[in-house]
Amino acid sequence: MFNTERVPVKVYRWDDEGAPKVLPAEGDIKTILKACLVTGYGENENRKEPLGWEILFENGNDACFRSKHDKSTKWALGVHGNVEYGGCNVVALKNPVSAKKGEIEVAWESGRRKFAYANYNGLDRQSQIKWVVVGHERTFLLVILNGYYSTICPHLYFGDFPSLAAADSNNCILSFVGAERYLSNGTNSVYNLIVRDYKGDEAVSANYSFKSMGSNVVNYPNPITMGFCADDIYLSEGESNQIKLRGLLAGLWITMELMPGSDELEFGKIYHNLDGTEGEWMYFRGFNARGFLINLKEWEI
Template sequence: MSRTPIVYMSTDPAAPQLTGQVGSLVALLDAVLVNGYGVGPAAKPGAGWTLEFTASNRRAYRIDPVIGSGIFFRVDDSASIPGANARSAHVRAFESMSDIDSGINGCPTTAQLEFGDTWSKSMTLNAVARPWLVVATAKWFYLFVDVNGSGISTAVGFYAGDMPSYVPGDRFCFLVSNGSAGVAHAGSSSTNVSKGLIADGQLNSATGVNRGAYVMRGASGLPGAVPVSLVLPRPAGTSIAISALGAVGGEYPSAINNGLFAEEPIFREGVNRTRGYLGGCYTPWHVIPFNDLELKEGLTGFLGATVLAKTYRPQNPGTVTGTGQVLFDLTTAVY
């Protein structure tokens, strides 16, 4: 069980392949969340989730209820749902489950998305392997996928898990990032595939294009998933409607401290309703300050931590949201 982030990559020895075929995403998540992969010095352990229920190309993973919420994350990678295809998998979290197909209090709810959200794997229905990267702990994971075959530096990002909350004793701050809002990938390079790392500069909405994720329950604690939106960092101002994290800001290094400024991406349930922030992840106040996958040490504000820079492209190539970058603290253990 890892409280310190582990980086998994498709280029690791014995890493699973992600393709536009059924079952490839759950095979990847089996490996990175539960079983690990590789042997000898190249071996990587699983992040510490448990596999509670399994069926053909379907899984229900769970966070440990002692160190975390105990919430279940269900992935249907069977392409058997109405309107589905093997380019995407359907995902939904549950507060409890009794079998692979039975859960209570889904996130998103069936009213929000009938069959759950959709996370894309590949734009093609074949065995062509797509580069991917995962940063994971026992409480959350971030998945980046080169869906369109344009390079890992332009991968789209997804995430799920327990996130730090400003609600005291919060047991329901489990997020499922918004992929393509329940719509399976259409096979075109212009298909919108991920809204999870798009932020709202105006801070006013948790719906429509600005919906970054769903949280298991709202701050009130009442049952029912609530949409949330990420917020751009302070230097972005309020004139920008939507943007990728790390796509707006000043130059690096800063003229103020000759170093880095960064902050944890916060998410809101609505106007002036900041709920929490993304664990282990940071938004630079600079426009893409580092190369993709660059490891940095000695950065301002990171207390000697090793930091991984990951560029990504929200939605699809060519959208107005642009290429962004987030930073991952690989040294500090999760709360």
């Protein structure tokens, strides 16, 4: 259905030798992304090269990141400011002039545009952020694994995705978990913005589509499998009675069960050979208590 290729991804972790040791403070997300996307980190045999993105603008704790790949849509991600309980403002930018502004700006309305990673009671400003970044030259995913920050793992996904639209030059998505007041109970929404709809006219909110119904799913462990089932996430445009499939959220699977907290199933647990290959997958608990698995070897694009 999708005309894609599989590209290898790189994995960056807070516990790598030479990786940034980041505390919750303004500029934390910018520091992590700059190291993984632009500069790399570590020395000699511990050196990890960056994903090969560029910083177009940088001012203090604000920065604007863009893929340098020749097939990239050339939309950029701006991160700026901070969130009271950890995080930053995020915006997708076309032809940016700063980390906040560009020829076109795509962001959620004020109050929901923030990528936040802790609830009111869970943030410990003296504890190191347990971050993981996985991605390639055109797309990446950042996940925060600190179980005591919240009952889920806030995540930020940005970049190009496999699209069904013909000659699609705007197949770029900004997806993140926000609204820190709900992080304690796992009921957050995930905010998905495709920078332009399939006609190329305006930004559009995207929905996740997958094989299980969005509600009335069983709790983990599934009584049939005694574990979990997981499958691809598709991106759709439109209301519930006019859903149009737009593309694939590459690199991620979603579970068909409601998943437990980190005390029962560790955030960041690595699974091997889930799909009959030699692949590796990292588990985390996402919005509305659904589980997610990140492919640590290769993504489609």
